[in-house]
Amino acid sequence: MTASRTTFAFVVLAAALALAGCGDDEPAASDQATQSSGPPAAGTPIDACTLVSAADITKLLGKPIEGKSIGGGPQTPACTWENRDTYESVTVEIGNPGTAVNGTLPPPEPGFPEVGTPGPDGMRFLASGMVEFPAASRSNTVQVAVLALMGADADNAAVDLAHKIGPRLPQ
Template identity: 45%
Template sequence: MRRWLAAVTALAVLSGCGSSSEPEAAPPAGPAATEGAPAREPAGDDPPLDVCQLLRAEEVTEIIGANDGGRGGDGGCTWENPETYHSVTVTIGRTGTAPGGQLPAESNFGETEPGPDGIRFAQGNVVEFAVDDRFCDIQVVTSVTTEIDRPTAVRLVGLIRDRV
């Protein structure tokens, strides 16, 4: 948890390096960011889902380099490179959180814009998507000042959808 908080703090500091006089911290993804968010409330008797098993070690290493192997809990998993603070975070919502495979009207991460295949892009390199009737998100961070991680996140969404 300390590493995750350090990564979020580092990202917040780095996001202030832009030209704006009012730096905006990127909202973190994963379990801590979604506490109390209605879209993540348990909807039923879901069997436990090991989110850390949804991506293979080599798939994550290809994106962020050497990492901690993934740390999970509460429907999420975060892989972090402790030297670069690059990370991948995946959160899989409970059944019933995206009825009919549709994302809720409101995002947990502020304003969004549409992406391919029912995906929507949110602030902080977050990509929201549905898997069956589960509301999910992924955050890929190798850059906090650009949208360069979007194609990678979209590719990982496809892998995750095939594996849930």
């Protein structure tokens, strides 16, 4: 019985050491604030929820809202912020690398009609408050769905966010 207790103790100790070595790789909140000031290094997973400031979200949605990751992968992340009281939202989707080479959005697939209308700085309006924009060789989208913002106001809000997001993407 002594050998089995000793063996059990070693197994428990080994498991505890193995679990201790599996610490959380995510930086502390204070580290994340420092990291979000500039673009991450190329190849680093992108957290789309850090690409829009809390101040911008509060201004658009009327109160602070935490972003929720909505799919994609580490190279094609997406995030949405939704005010559940008003059903208004802001959504950001980051495209695959190489989908907007040289800062140019791709043309429509052969045989398909032109999508959207041209916007500023190589952007394309897809709908009211929704803009597709090239940044970091990627085709990305921002949608601002806020009832108080319609037409040009919604488009301008989306373009403003696109201008802020673009420089934060890794090249």
